[in-house]
Amino acid sequence: MDETGSRLRKRKFAQSYHVDMKQCPISGCDSRGHLMGRFERHFTLAACPIYHNLTPERCKANHEANERLRKDQAAELGKATPHHNTRNQSEVEPSPNQVKYRKKVQKSRENHAAGSSENRKNLPDREDDPGMREPFLNHIASQYDLNLFRQAQALASEGLESELERLHESGLLAQDGSNPDRRIKVIEIGRYEMDTWYSSPYPEEYVQLPKLFICEFCLKFMKSSTILRRHMAKCVWRHPPGDEIYRKGTISVFEVDGKKNKIYSQNLCLLAKLFLDHKTLYYDVEPFLFYVMTEADLTGCHMVGYFSKEKNSFLNYNVSCILTMPQHMRKGFGKMMIDFSYLLSRKEGKTGSPERPLSDLGLLSYRSYWTDIILRYLSTLAASADLVIRDISQETAVHPADIVSTLQALQMLKYWKGKHIILKKQDIIDTWVQKQSKRPAEFASRSIDPTCLKWLPSRQK
Structure with a gap:
C-alpha cells in the first residue's frame, strides 16, 4: 500500500471525525456559512463551503436559487407520475411539461464548464494536501x-453535524470531537442501538469512530448508517453460517466451524469482546466451534447469544466463552445456552465444565443453573435413595467439582467423620419448587428439548 496515500486518507478521516465542536478543521476557514446555505455556521469538513471551492455568500445564493428552481420545477412538471408506478414509466407517455423539463435538463448537462474562475474568488490558497479541498471539476x-x-453532500453534512452534537452532549465525544477512551462506545445492530461495556480490538480506523454499525446476519462492521443500508440491500445472509443442529419453535442453534467460517467467527469474537472483560480470543478461531443461538421471525434468524468450545479440550471444557446479547439478557436465553452445552456433553458421554476464569455475569448464570439442576434432581429422588455425587454428575453431565461447590454454597454438604455427606434439606427444595411454579410462562417455555437436537459427536460423524 502506498504510504503517502495511506497518510492522506488517515488525515482526511481524522478531519472528518475528529472535529472541534466550535471550529472548522479547514485551514483559513472561520466557520462562517454552511454548504446548505441556510445555516450561519459549520464545524465539519463536509459542510465547509471552502472545502467545496465555494464561499459562504455563494452557498447562500445557491440555496435561494435552488428554492426558486424547486418551485419552477414543480410548476413545470405538474402532476408527476406516482412513485409506485416508476417501474412502468416507460409504458406511460410523458406529459408535454415532462418532455419540456427533460429537454431542459439534457441541455444543461451538455455544458461541462463547471467551476469557473468566479467560483474561486475570495478563497484561501489551496494547501499541498489534496484532502483539504474538493478537486475542481472543470x-x-x-x-x-x-x-x-x-x-446530497449538504444533506449528509447536516445529519453528521446533528449526530456529532448529540454524541457530544451525551459525553461520548470530547469537546474537540475526539474519542477520549479510544474505544467504540455505541453500536447499532439490527433494530437495536446499545452502549458497549469494554474495548475491542477492531481495526484502528473503526476504534476512532463514536458509533459502529454492524450487520446482524453476517456481522460485518461498517462506519456509517448509509453504508449499512447499502450492505443490507445486498446481503443475502439471513442466518449464521454452518449447520442448524437444533430447532424448536422460533429458537435455533447453528454450529459454526471457526476453520470453515473464519471471517464470521472473528467478527463474532470482536463483537463479544465489547461486552466481555476476560475474553482474549479474537483472531485465532480455527481450533474452536461456535454455537450461535437465534430467534427467527419473517426477516431471518436474529442472534440472541452464542457460546464457543475447543474442538479438542484436554480438560473437557464444554464452554470456552459464552455471551447473551444485552438486548436479550434476563429472558432465560443464558440458561438455555448453558443447558444446551451440557446436552452436547451428555451426547458425547462426558461431563463438562466451563473454562475458567468466569466473568461475573458468567459465574452468576452458571451458579444459578447448577442450583436448578441439582435441586431438580433431588426433588425427583426418592426419600430413601442414597445421594452420591458421582451419580448426580453422570445424570446431569455437570463436573463433580461444580456440584460440590454448589452444594457448599447451598449449605447442603457437610464433612463428618472423615466423609462428605450430602444433606437433603427439604425446606430448600420446597422453596425452589415454589419459585419454579411462579415463573412466567415466557421463561418456562424457554427450555431445551433433547428430542429436537440433530447432532452427532465428531468421532461418530
Missing part, C-alpha cells in the same frame, strides 16, 4: 450534476 461534470452532488 470540463468534467456539468454544473447541473455538480449542484445535485453538492445538495
Whole structure:
C-alpha cells in the first residue's frame, strides 16, 4: 500500500471525525456559512463551503436559487407520475411539461464548464494536501450534476453535524470531537442501538469512530448508517453460517466451524469482546466451534447469544466463552445456552465444565443453573435413595467439582467423620419448587428439548 496515500486518507478521516465542536478543521476557514446555505455556521469538513471551492455568500445564493428552481420545477412538471408506478414509466407517455423539463435538463448537462474562475474568488490558497479541498471539476461534470452532488453532500453534512452534537452532549465525544477512551462506545445492530461495556480490538480506523454499525446476519462492521443500508440491500445472509443442529419453535442453534467460517467467527469474537472483560480470543478461531443461538421471525434468524468450545479440550471444557446479547439478557436465553452445552456433553458421554476464569455475569448464570439442576434432581429422588455425587454428575453431565461447590454454597454438604455427606434439606427444595411454579410462562417455555437436537459427536460423524 502506498504510504503517502495511506497518510492522506488517515488525515482526511481524522478531519472528518475528529472535529472541534466550535471550529472548522479547514485551514483559513472561520466557520462562517454552511454548504446548505441556510445555516450561519459549520464545524465539519463536509459542510465547509471552502472545502467545496465555494464561499459562504455563494452557498447562500445557491440555496435561494435552488428554492426558486424547486418551485419552477414543480410548476413545470405538474402532476408527476406516482412513485409506485416508476417501474412502468416507460409504458406511460410523458406529459408535454415532462418532455419540456427533460429537454431542459439534457441541455444543461451538455455544458461541462463547471467551476469557473468566479467560483474561486475570495478563497484561501489551496494547501499541498489534496484532502483539504474538493478537486475542481472543470470540463468534467456539468454544473447541473455538480449542484445535485453538492445538495446530497449538504444533506449528509447536516445529519453528521446533528449526530456529532448529540454524541457530544451525551459525553461520548470530547469537546474537540475526539474519542477520549479510544474505544467504540455505541453500536447499532439490527433494530437495536446499545452502549458497549469494554474495548475491542477492531481495526484502528473503526476504534476512532463514536458509533459502529454492524450487520446482524453476517456481522460485518461498517462506519456509517448509509453504508449499512447499502450492505443490507445486498446481503443475502439471513442466518449464521454452518449447520442448524437444533430447532424448536422460533429458537435455533447453528454450529459454526471457526476453520470453515473464519471471517464470521472473528467478527463474532470482536463483537463479544465489547461486552466481555476476560475474553482474549479474537483472531485465532480455527481450533474452536461456535454455537450461535437465534430467534427467527419473517426477516431471518436474529442472534440472541452464542457460546464457543475447543474442538479438542484436554480438560473437557464444554464452554470456552459464552455471551447473551444485552438486548436479550434476563429472558432465560443464558440458561438455555448453558443447558444446551451440557446436552452436547451428555451426547458425547462426558461431563463438562466451563473454562475458567468466569466473568461475573458468567459465574452468576452458571451458579444459578447448577442450583436448578441439582435441586431438580433431588426433588425427583426418592426419600430413601442414597445421594452420591458421582451419580448426580453422570445424570446431569455437570463436573463433580461444580456440584460440590454448589452444594457448599447451598449449605447442603457437610464433612463428618472423615466423609462428605450430602444433606437433603427439604425446606430448600420446597422453596425452589415454589419459585419454579411462579415463573412466567415466557421463561418456562424457554427450555431445551433433547428430542429436537440433530447432532452427532465428531468421532461418530
